[in-house]
Amino acid sequence: MTRKADLASMLETLVAVALRAGEEILRVYESADMGERIKADGSPVTQADAAAEVIILEALAHHWPDIPVVAEESVCAGQIPTVGARFFLVDPLDGTAEFVQRSGEFTVNIALIEEGRPTVGVIYLPVTGEVFRGSPDGAERADFVKGEPLVWTKIRARGVPAQGLSVIASRRSRSVGLEDYLARLPVAETVRASSSLKLCRLAEGKADLYPRFGRTMAWDIAAGDAILRAAGGCVWTFDGEPLTYGPNRVPDDEMFANPYFVASGAFDPSDLVTGDAPS
Known part of the structure; x- marks a missing residue:
């Protein structure tokens, strides 16, 4: 085969x-x-x-x-x-x-x-x-x-909408980093959801951006990332690179922990951000 x-x-x-x-x-x-x-x-x-x-x-x-x-x-x-x-x-x-x-x-x-x-x-x-x-x-x-x-x-994930971004965020996780990041983007709305459903909504073109300033593990998002990439989107690190998966991604953290990331539709979110990238 x-x-x-x-x-x-x-x-x-x-x-x-x-x-x-x-x-x-x-x-x-x-x-x-x-x-x-x-x-x-x-x-x-x-x-x-x-x-x-x-x-x-x-x-x-x-x-x-x-x-x-x-x-x-x-x-x-x-x-x-x-x-x-x-x-x-x-x-x-x-x-x-x-x-x-x-x-x-x-x-x-x-x-x-x-x-x-x-x-x-x-x-x-x-x-x-x-x-x-x-x-x-x-x-x-x-x-x-x-x-x-x-x-x-x-x-299929969608490209940058003319009327501003629909951002999907965790229902249970909120952070100052998220609010600071969104303040530098053309956001039209923010909706809340839980689990890997957020990545699915990006993949089917029902949302545009999912920034995550909070701890996640590789198994939390890998399946959604595969589906999103297949649909034309991507999960990015804040260094501007597609997220990769392996046992030691975050220094001094548990095996298979993820760095902070932003998942997007069919566009590079760094092209839309004004000001300095988050640390």
Whole structure:
């Protein structure tokens, strides 16, 4: 098989895996007891996080036994594989705080990293049934009903809008750095959302910019980054370079921590900023 055919086959399998994980997440979501506890880093975790990760890890090991998998809950348990040029990044339940609050804004994230770049990504929103997927062949979304897509639709990030930027920001994370940055841009509106849904909205052209001045981990955004890049956008560091993924991206921080970044539609956000770049 050609590389293109291999990646297309992988993408189909990853969608099916995300759907299976989502079924388990919804089972816990609809139960009376989510088994919530607080991890050492202060973030919540539930039975759904662990159960979904088991499903994903077993499937990836079955289909691609030679590709290491870096998964959030495994890393928190001290199980960190040695990675090379090709590895998976998995967040079995991105937006656990929203899951606990039953807001619906949580996702299943699976990404393939190659030479530091996210090349294949799948994001599933179990409550709404939305699935986003991206690869070098492009980006698509579909609404799934009873495990089947109604129709796959090509999506594309948009360029700079004439009427000002629609900025999407974290619902739970606010910072002085964000406000200072936005003050130097032609912003028309700022909306709030949670989880990797923010990157999906950029990829489908429903928002233009997502600046992040707060701590994130590689598995939080890699799948969304893959989809966004496939749709013509990008996730940038504040040095003006596309974000890369690996174990030691931020000095003196945990493995797989991300630097601050800004995700954009089909344009370079540094072209729009006035004044000095953020430190």
